[in-house]
Amino acid sequence: MDATEPIVLVITGRLTPADVPRLCEELTARLYGTGAAEAICDVGGLGPPDLTAVNALARLQLTARRHGCRVLLRGAGRELRLLLDLVGLLGLAQQPPGSAGGKGL
Numbered sequence: 001m002d003a004t005e006p007i008v009l010v011i012t013g014r015l016t017p018a019d020v021p022r023l024c025e026e027l028t029a030r031l032y033g034t035g036a037a038e039a040i041c042d043v044g045g046l047g048p049p050d051l052t053a054v055n056a057l058a059r060l061q062l063t064a065r066r067h068g069c070r071v072l073l074r075g076a077g078r079e080l081r082l083l084l085d086l087v088g089l090l091g092l093a094q095q096p097p098g099s100a101g102g103k104g105l
Helices: 019-031 051-066 078-086
Strands: 007-013 038-046 070-074
Parallel strands (some): 038 070
16 A cells, blocks of 8 residues: 555444444554555544544544554534534544535534
8 A cells, every 4th residue: 555545444323432442453453554644534424423433533543643644534524523623622523635524613
């Protein structure tokens, strides 16, 4: 894989606390040895946003940083962006270039 090509992790459905470590392990495995600078979390199919989803996204960001990478969200809806803003994590809601979705809240 080219180091300029981002990793894409698709997150769908409603997340449970048990899903969070699995998602972090999956991201770690997919980033290992790639040198990718970005990981895109496609959250367009994510169930109704809640604090479990926020926790998962925060932990995925930390996981990516350990690999010298950053997380961008694709398909983050208004409710998720508002919830991220409420808990002080709006920076996680950055959209990759050319991604669909509004920039403002």
